Amino acid sequence: MATLQGMVFAKEIGVSNLVVEGDCLTVIVAVGSLGDDLSSLGHILDDIKRGVSWYNSCSFGHVRRGANGVAHAIAAFARSLSSEIFWLEELPSCFQPLLDFDS
Template sequence: MSYSQRIYAGSISRSSPSPNKWVAPPAGLVKINTDASLADEGVVGLGAVARDTEGRVLFSVVRRTRAWWPSDIAEAKAIHMAILWAKKQGLRSVIIESDAQVIVSRLARASIFFSDLDSILGDILSLCSFFHDISFSHVRRDENFVAHHLAKVVPFGYEQCWVNHCPNVVSPYVLMDVLSLD
């Protein structure tokens, strides 16, 4: 067991390979998809959606902020926001899914160095101790439609959360994922 694994008490498991479609989490777990959008110059959008084993939305959240972050920082910030909201909602067993493979891999290994990115990753890992079970998983962008489109939603204000549903503009993508479940 590595030093990082010993100091961050949550059960962190290794990242798993990306599926060809959105796959519901196993019973007792909640899957949270995250993404960041750098579409507008100087504006970053962050999005996250939490779903249960039947594909029902437990919460969706967006944040829009003025920043000049590189994509890896923005993706890490989206994961950080998702974990904070999971904690606020009282979720204890989650799978964090992102299309940022390098970030997912580093979080799964609890790999921290000394950069701006590592400061955010350290914050994420310290939040892991709240959860009974947490894992990080890479997903292809094509299977991350909901979070991808959610990151582009403009909230009323700085940040907005919807509990038990998501904005109408991403509802069709949630329905597509539910219909694709076996």
Template sequence: MNFDAAVFSDISASGVGVIIRNGNGLVMAALSARGPTVMDSDEAEVLACRRGLEFALEAGFGDLIVEGDNLNVMRAVVSNRSDWSRLGNLVDDVRHLAGRLRLVDFQCIRRSADGVAHSLARFARNISEECAWLEDTPPPAAEALYVDSLSLSI
């Protein structure tokens, strides 16, 4: 599961993008959703991670590798320490949701490897209700998926 966030300061909103693929790179599920106003990208990213895990659980997934490109968020989520920051409650939510999965691993990835989730997060600017796709290519991310498929076939 790759997740990403976008911040739309001009419309006081954020965006969430989630893509869940199988081991062969085939799309199993995808989500684009408008989020609330956020203070910064760390807040947007932890909210995107939480929504992505909720979506994965709703769709029935039990084993996930969760990939995000925000090092601060990924470190906070995998840490064994209590998080007393302003985002601590959200980090706790992510940890709790992850605990409901049979198997979960968190990995920080390069921003360039998160293009599909990023395109879905940017698409959220244009919608008022969540858009979800199950076992189907999400049209807003078709180009990014194509670019990803080229890198997988090399």
């Protein structure tokens, strides 16, 4: 669901070339496969596949969970929020040490 929401947001702000990375290999493989997905999340995966057409280029890549610390920290932070928040240029400085570690 977060991937689809991110893709919609990227489309709305005019992103034309998109790279999506995730640490769930099953999802990355599923969005790269042909045909409909019959799993319980198949409708979302199919929406993601259709969303690829919104971009000049769109690719999906797997990263190991240990290299995805920033995404997990942001997700944990987001659970404490009562409204949506967006960062377009830079992350807040509190995430910088994790970003440095991931790179």
